[in-house]
Amino acid sequence: MILHGVRAIYLRETLILRRKLVKTLLASAVSPALFLLAFGYGVGRGAQVGGVDYLAFLLPGLLTMSSMNQAYSIATEINISRFYFKVFEEYLLAPLHRWQIIIGETCYGITRGLIPVVIIGIYSLLCGVNLQFSPLFLLALLLHLAIFALLGFIAAMIVKSHSDQATINAFLITPMMFLSGTFFPVEQMPLAIRAVASIFPLTYSTQLIRATLTPEATVDYALFAVLGGILIILFLMAKRIVAKVEI
C-alpha cells in the first residue's frame, strides 16, 4: 500500500494525542474563554460590527485563531521529537517517500485543529450566537487547518533548535493572531497594519471562515482560490525542505 507511511505517522501521532486528550481539550478551552470574556463581554459589549453583534463577529474569529494555534502547534511536537527524543529519525529511516511525512503530519495538524472547533461550538451555544456549520464552512476550515499545519511542519524542519521555534512564534504567530481580523475588522486598522495583515494567511482564512459561519454574510468565493494557492505553495516548499533534511 503506497500510503502506508502517511497512515503510520498519523497513527503514531493520534495514539499519543489520545493519551493526553483531556489535557489538550482543557488547555485549548481556556484561552478562547478568556478572550471571550475580555473582548466579548468587556471591551465590545453591546457593539455592532459589520452589521452583527460583536459576539457573533468575535466567535468565528476565535474559532479560526484557536484552530490555527492547534494546527500550528505540531511544530513544537515535531521539534521535540526531532531534537530531543529523536523519534523523527524513525520516519527518515523507514522505506517511505518523504512527502508522506508531510501529509501524515498535516493530517495530524488538521485533527488537532478540530478540537477548538468543538469548543467554540459549545461556547457559541452558551452565548446564544447562531453559527452555521455548513459544508462550505468545512471546506474553508480544512484549507485553513492544512495551511497552518504545513506552516508548523516547515517551521519545525527549518529551525536548528528549540529556541529558534520560540522566535518564530514571537515574530510570526503572535502578530498574526492580533492583526488578522480576529478581534476587529482589518479595514478599521491603519493602512500600514492593513498592508502587513494582507500578507498573513490568517487574514484570508478568518474572513472566509467568518463569512461561511455567519448566516447573514455573503461568501467571497475567490478566497477559496487564495487559500488553495497558499496551500499548494506551502506544500511545494515543505517538499523541497524535507528532501534536504538531515536528522
Next chain:
Amino acid sequence: MICAEAISCNGRPCEIEVQGLTRRFGKTLAVDSIDFRVGRGELFAFLGPNGAGKTTTINMLTGLLKPDAGEVRYQGERFDPHRLAVKRLIGVVPQHNNLDRELTAAENLLIHGRLFGMSGKGLQQRIGSCLEFADLTAKRDTPAGKLSGGMKRKLVIARALLHQPEILFLDEPTVGLDPHSRRKMWAFLRRINQQQQCTVFLTTHYIEEAEALADRVLIIDQAKIIAGGTPEQLKRSAGNYVLDIYREDEVQNEFFADRPAALQRLEQLDTSVRIRETTLEDVFLQLTGKRIAP
C-alpha cells in the same frame, strides 16, 4: 596502516562496501575518506574513542546524513536513500534510545511495523516474537518510558529487528548498561547474528567489547581508520607478547612476536618488568599513543 584483511570481505560475499566516505561539519572533519568492506553475516565492530566519527559514519551508511564525498554500496548496488527497497534491508539501533515514551512496548513496535508497510496478523505475530526474543513479553503493555535502561535498549533492538533486516547497525549498543547486563547483551547480539543470520555492524568505545564479540574490528581515531582485522590479527601485528616495563614515572610497553623473544629481553632488563599476552587495548595504545577507556 590498513591491514589487507580490512578491505577484503573476509572470504564472504560483500554486504557493505565503503569507499572514500567523507563528511565535514563546518570546519570539523568528522569522517575522513574511510574505506572498508563488511562481509555477509559478519559481526563487525567499529572501535573508536569519543568523537572519532562512529555515529557520523553510521548516519551516512543509513541515509540520515549525506556524505560530502565517497560512496556506499549494499550488495554491490550504490546506496541511494531515496530508493526505498534498500531501506528494508537495514535495521538501525541509534546511540540514543529514541522510543515513544508514552506508547507501550508493543505500540512502539506496531508503529515501526506500519512505517515499514507491515500490517494485520503478520505484524502482530512479528511483534509477539520480537518481544519474546528480547525477553520483553511481560512488558508488552508497559509504556516505554517506564522500562529500565537495559529493557529500553533491548526494545530499541527488537524494534530494529521487527522488519527482518539483513543488516543491523548498532551504535554503542551497551552504553549505560551495568557489567552483568552488558554480558547478557553480548550474548543477545551473538544470537541475533547467528539465529537471525543478520550482518551486524556495531560501534563501541569498549575495547573488550570489540575483542569479545567481533569477527573483525576496524579502529577509527580522529576521523581516520588506523587499523583493521580480526582481533587475533591485530594482536599478532603488534606482537603477541608484551612487556610492561616499570620506569620511574611511567610504564613502557615493548612488543614481541613470541614468548621466548620476550623472555630474552626480560633477562636484559634490571627494572621491574611484567610479561603478558597482548590485548587489543595494547594494540590501540600502540597505534594511537593514547588510552581509549572511558
